[in-house]
Amino acid sequence: MIAPMTTATPGLIDCDIHPAVAGLPTLLPYLPEPWREQIVQRGMQDLETIAYPANAPITSRPDWRAADGKAATDLQRLRVQALDPFGTSIAICNCLYGIQPLFSEDMAAAFARAVNQWMACEWLDREPRLRASIVLPMQSVERAVDEITHWAPDRRFVQAMVLASGDAPLGKRQYWPVYAAAVRHDLPIGIHAGSAYHNPNTAAGWGSTVTEDYVGQAQAFQSQLTSLICEGVFSKFPSLKVVLLESGFTWLAPHIWRLTKYWRGLRPEIPWVDRSPAEIVRSNVRLTLQPVDAPPGQGQLQRMIDHMGSDRLLLFSTDYPHWQFDGSAAMPDGLPPELTRRILVDNARETYTRLKEAKP
Amino acid sequence: MTVDVLNRGPVASVGVTKLMIADCDIHPVIRSLQESIYPYLSLRWRRHLETYGMSQRVAYQNGAPPYPKAFPNAARRDAWPPGGNPGTDLDFMRLQHLDANNVTFAMCNPLMPSGQGFANAQLSAALCHATNEWQKHALVAEDRRLRASVVVPYEDAVACVQEIDLRAGDTDFAQVLLLSRTAEPLGQRRYWPIFEAAVRAGLPVAIHAFGYGGGPITSGGWPSYYIEEMTGHAQNAQALLASLVLEGVFERFPTLRVIIVEAGFAWLPALCGRLDKHWLRMRDETPELHRLPSEYIRQQVWLTTQPMEEPETREHLLDIIAWIGWDRLLFASDYPHWDYDDPAQALPLRLTEEQRRQFFYGNAQALYRLD
Numbered sequence: 001m002i003a004p005m006t007t008a009t010p011g012l013i014d015c016d017i018h019p020a021v022a023g024l025p026t027l028l029p030y031l032p033e034p035w036r037e038q039i040v041q042r043g044m045q046d047l048e049t050i051a052y053p054a055n056a057p058i059t060s061r062p063d064w065r066a067a068d069g070k071a072a073t074d075l076q077r078l079r080v081q082a083l084d085p086f087g088t089s090i091a092i093c094n095c096l097y098g099i100q101p102l103f104s105e106d107m108a109a110a111f112a113r114a115v116n117q118w119m120a121c122e123w124l125d126r127e128p129r130l131r132a133s134i135v136l137p138m139q140s141v142e143r144a145v146d147e148i149t150h151w152a153p154d155r156r157f158v159q160a161m162v163l164a165s166g167d168a169p170l171g172k173r174q175y176w177p178v179y180a181a182a183v184r185h186d187l188p189i190g191i192h193a194g195s196a197y198h199n200p201n202t203a204a205g206w207g208s209t210v211t212e213d214y215v216g217q218a219q220a221f222q223s224q225l226t227s228l229i230c231e232g233v234f235s236k237f238p239s240l241k242v243v244l245l246e247s248g249f250t251w252l253a254p255h256i257w258r259l260t261k262y263w264r265g266l267r268p269e270i271p272w273v274d275r276s277p278a279e280i281v282r283s284n285v286r287l288t289l290q291p292v293d294a295p296p297g298q299g300q301l302q303r304m305i306d307h308m309g310s311d312r313l314l315l316f317s318t319d320y321p322h323w324q325f326d327g328s329a330a331m332p333d334g335l336p337p338e339l340t341r342r343i344l345v346d347n348a349r350e351t352y353t354r355l356k357e358a359k360p
Numbered sequence: 361m362t363v364d365v366l367n368r369g370p371v372a373s374v375g376v377t378k379l380m381i382a383d384c385d386i387h388p389v390i391r392s393l394q395e396s397i398y399p400y401l402s403l404r405w406r407r408h409l410e411t412y413g414m415s416q417r418v419a420y421q422n423g424a425p426p427y428p429k430a431f432p433n434a435a436r437r438d439a440w441p442p443g444g445n446p447g448t449d450l451d452f453m454r455l456q457h458l459d460a461n462n463v464t465f466a467m468c469n470p471l472m473p474s475g476q477g478f479a480n481a482q483l484s485a486a487l488c489h490a491t492n493e494w495q496k497h498a499l500v501a502e503d504r505r506l507r508a509s510v511v512v513p514y515e516d517a518v519a520c521v522q523e524i525d526l527r528a529g530d531t532d533f534a535q536v537l538l539l540s541r542t543a544e545p546l547g548q549r550r551y552w553p554i555f556e557a558a559v560r561a562g563l564p565v566a567i568h569a570f571g572y573g574g575g576p577i578t579s580g581g582w583p584s585y586y587i588e589e590m591t592g593h594a595q596n597a598q599a600l601l602a603s604l605v606l607e608g609v610f611e612r613f614p615t616l617r618v619i620i621v622e623a624g625f626a627w628l629p630a631l632c633g634r635l636d637k638h639w640l641r642m643r644d645e646t647p648e649l650h651r652l653p654s655e656y657i658r659q660q661v662w663l664t665t666q667p668m669e670e671p672e673t674r675e676h677l678l679d680i681i682a683w684i685g686w687d688r689l690l691f692a693s694d695y696p697h698w699d700y701d702d703p704a705q706a707l708p709l710r711l712t713e714e715q716r717r718q719f720f721y722g723n724a725q726a727l728y729r730l731d
Contacts, residue, residue, distance in 0.1 A: 198581075203541065204544065205543055205573065222594070223592060227583050263587065
């Protein structure tokens with residue numbers, strides 16, 4: 001199903017890679033007091049979440065692991081592994097270090113600022129092909145808005161990022177100041193797979209396995225899309241772009257068929273939703289490519305993409321260093337050349353308008 | 361279903377072809393606790409209900425959900441019989457649905473207040489038992505087209521086994537019924553005695569959308585609207601199927617047959633693809649499984665059709681059904697609820713006669729072993 005990328009496409013944009021914080025001490029230089037002191041005094045260890053257990057296959061491709069096991073902590077290795085083999089001209093860094101589960105909004109805000117500062121200094125300053133998402137401390141809407149405001153002038157930050165499962169559904173009105181700030185600064189909102197683990201990770205309680213948790217991320221995205229649409233986020237902010245990151249995409253069409261059907265029957269409950277969910281998705285929602293969750297062969301993947309009803313929706317991603325494919329075979333085989341080009345280059349450029357700026 | 365009047369293709373009218381209909385999800389309703397359920401409840405539980413109420417895991421005494429339904433009793437406007445609530449009058453149901461649509465088999469799925477998922481486990485068991493007695497005497501005995509579900513107090517597996525064992529061999533009952541919003545994912549070990557007893561009794565296990573397990577319907581908290589809860593049942597169904605597969609329920613009970621009821625079906629191929637891909641990557645986490653997740657599902661899972669997803673390009677549904685398998689979908693009307701699917705309008709696609717017969721009757725005939 002997956003063919004190697006034999007010739008690099010000029011201008012290729014990878015919309016989801018994951019530079020990793022090596023450990024909490026890495027952030028110490030970017031943290032003010034009293035947080036540095038607290039990390040030491042309270043014996044805080046590390047903030048990697050259970051979403052990607054250190055040695056689990058999903059967490060890193062074997063050939064991308066460093067000697068100490070942890071991948072994507074080193075810029076030179078990232079260049080050699082994630083950028084050069086794909087002919088990447090721009091890659092968007094989405095840091096998944098686990099600040100979202102913290103219950104203290106003060107600590108979360110300080111750590112989010114540190115992660116973003118670390119991203120700017122240790123990655124963006126040193127590699128011109130890199131861009132990044134602003135990690136948001138959604139524990140406090142005020143602090144999340146503050147984080148956007150702080151980083152927005154740095155044009156290398158091209159998106160603001162939250163996780164797929166937090167405390168409350170993302171469409172809820174309490175979060176709208178975040179979307180107002182994103183629109184004001186021309187930043188899409190990226191929603192990445194993952195959870196604060198403040199709620200059970202399924203609609204019927206806590207699952208048992210990492211496999212179940214990861215497969216279930218697709219349901220988290222479905223719920224968030226429902227919430228964003230039904231609460232009227234796109235009615236209030238018609239220019240807001242939402243990008244689903246590492247979401248899978250084969251679930252999208254069936255989910256929208258269901259939601260659109262219910263919208264026809266139940267729209268008096270949400271009269272502010274004045275376009276069909278299918279239309280809203282086509283104009284305001286995008287999804288990154290990996291993981292490609294479809295059986296090999298038989299053309300099912302191609303049919304599923306056809307069901308999505310638009311060639312504008314998918315943005316190329318490798319999901320580096322997560323193990324989604326082998327070799328350099330990040331693009332599915334059998335897609336028409338025009339669609340391939342849209343996925344590799346054009347769709348991302350249309351979504352992230354900051355990428356069109358000549359030199360950040 | 362939503363009828364697209366401007367773009368309606370040729371529809372084979374059931375009235376003309378006299379196609380037999382097996383309706384795998386209808387909702388008869390008790391006339392009142394006093395009349396329908398009390399005859400089968402001990403004095404202790406009658407007093408309990410009158411003093412302390414239902415103990416459902418929702419906020420309101422009357423069991424009303426904090427997501428108010430869009431229509432009274434979630435029912436069709438025209439499904440109210442004279443002097444009663446929708447679903448309470450068998451004659452009216454015969455006239456409006458069973459006779460009118462040539463329904464020759466209908467699976468009864470009693471919903472609240474049947475006792476399922478209640479916080480008080482003993483009350484839950486007593487009410488489920490009484491609900492089953494009511495189905496047997498007030499429904500199946502009155503109309504042989506109807507079959508009862510063994511309603512079980514699914515948070516208490518020991519009590520479930522008692523109830524299932526009691527009904528084993530009684531042909532009035534055709535399946536075991538659970539609701540989908542369990543307190544924990546349904547594949548987990550605490551629920552296994554239910555599956556074991558169902559297999560022993562030769563009954564499929566139907567899992568109907570709804571119920572309240574106590575947690576939010578999304579992994580990111582409680583949404584605001586009824587439309588979100590309704591849409592969310594499909595996510596819940598995906599999660600519970602993933603749980604059943606990955607916990608090894610199908611591996612442990614290879615003759616178990618599971619029916620997903622009223623949660624849609626178009627999401628299944630995408631779920632199967634995702635399960636297969638990531639299970640293959642991490643299969644040493646669940647070494648009990650010996651086959652691809654999608655293979656267990658293909659062999660052991662059926663789905664009812666209502667509410668059927670409606671693609672903008674109608675023919676896309678044919679891809680979905682082909683991937684799931686024409687032998688796996690069971691027609692359901694959801695009578696008397698507002699999102700009722702009329703068998704004459706439910707599948708507005710060009711089908712072969714054989715496909716149409718399978719969809720509306722043959723698959724149910726095979727699954728429920730109808731004569």
